[in-house]
Amino acid sequence: MRILVLGGAGYIGSHTVYELIDEGYEVVIVDNLQTGFRKAVHPEAVFYEGDIRNRKFMDSVFEKEHIDGVIHFAASSQVGESMRDPLKYYSNNLCGTEVLLESMVAHHVDKIVFSSTAATYGEPENIPIVETDRTLPTNCYGETKLSMEKMFHWTSLAHPLRFVSLRYFNACGAHPNGKIGEAHNPETHLIPLILQVPNNQREYISIFGNDYDTKDGTCVRDYIHVNDLAQAHILAMKYLCDGGESSIFNLGNGVGFTVKEVVEAARRVTKHPIPAKEEERRAGDPSTLIASSEKAKRVLGWKPQYAELETIIDTAWKWHKAHPDGYQAE
Numbered sequence: 001m002r003i004l005v006l007g008g009a010g011y012i013g014s015h016t017v018y019e020l021i022d023e024g025y026e027v028v029i030v031d032n033l034q035t036g037f038r039k040a041v042h043p044e045a046v047f048y049e050g051d052i053r054n055r056k057f058m059d060s061v062f063e064k065e066h067i068d069g070v071i072h073f074a075a076s077s078q079v080g081e082s083m084r085d086p087l088k089y090y091s092n093n094l095c096g097t098e099v100l101l102e103s104m105v106a107h108h109v110d111k112i113v114f115s116s117t118a119a120t121y122g123e124p125e126n127i128p129i130v131e132t133d134r135t136l137p138t139n140c141y142g143e144t145k146l147s148m149e150k151m152f153h154w155t156s157l158a159h160p161l162r163f164v165s166l167r168y169f170n171a172c173g174a175h176p177n178g179k180i181g182e183a184h185n186p187e188t189h190l191i192p193l194i195l196q197v198p199n200n201q202r203e204y205i206s207i208f209g210n211d212y213d214t215k216d217g218t219c220v221r222d223y224i225h226v227n228d229l230a231q232a233h234i235l236a237m238k239y240l241c242d243g244g245e246s247s248i249f250n251l252g253n254g255v256g257f258t259v260k261e262v263v264e265a266a267r268r269v270t271k272h273p274i275p276a277k278e279e280e281r282r283a284g285d286p287s288t289l290i291a292s293s294e295k296a297k298r299v300l301g302w303k304p305q306y307a308e309l310e311t312i313i314d315t316a317w318k319w320h321k322a323h324p325d326g327y328q329a330e
Contacts, residue, residue: 007073009036016230062107069111082141093144128292164236168251169222174319181319183326198272209281218259222252225306252291
């Protein structure tokens, strides 16, 4: 099978490419390198640098390569930036997906797995969150991802297209082979920010808010290893290839950790004191986000292999220690 991975030079996309190739798939990557890295591209993948908003470019890829299915990671994904620059998110996420779907329909490619987000839920009504819970995003990023899901839905009713949308929680960790890992500029994710302290890149980690209704007053999140996410995308593609109907799945470990617990686990892994400084809450941070992934386990046969928080942090630490500047210095 030949899979087109959009955004395959990015964090989760590159890990998914590595897992696909390990399992014997042929992989074609499209990435505009806006946030991805050429050095994260698997050497055995076919790589096209370009933008999914360019219909002529997308048509040329589908014409040159016999594509059996698409995995779609090509989207802007920073919550704060989406509030400052919403039109960028509508252009990149929604307009890009519209052009992509037009090209897929024209070239009779009928299977797509979509990288969605827990941000589609907004403030949760229930913990753990299940797929049938209300979707009411509290930021533009979540709103565009939810709109992309709806675009797949309506397109699938009008054309022979089936999709799987994977809503996941806090992606983290790095590939155990040490070749690829997490690299964002600016970095906004908690675990790499914590690891910048023992890597001598910041003096302390900030903890935003200590008065939430949680066991130690700090926010609770569900952390899921990037390789486990990659495996879920592959299982979702297999599900579609086997004739599965369009569906939505949550991906998480189903276990929540407070910010303080994550900092403490990082101290154990790095053997560094990692000073922490408590600061005011950030606007829009829900106190608790935990996923129910029972549907993905039942329907897709998904089983996370990196469920322990210290194991996740250990893979991240090995990557960041060896690549303190990400891919930039290589």
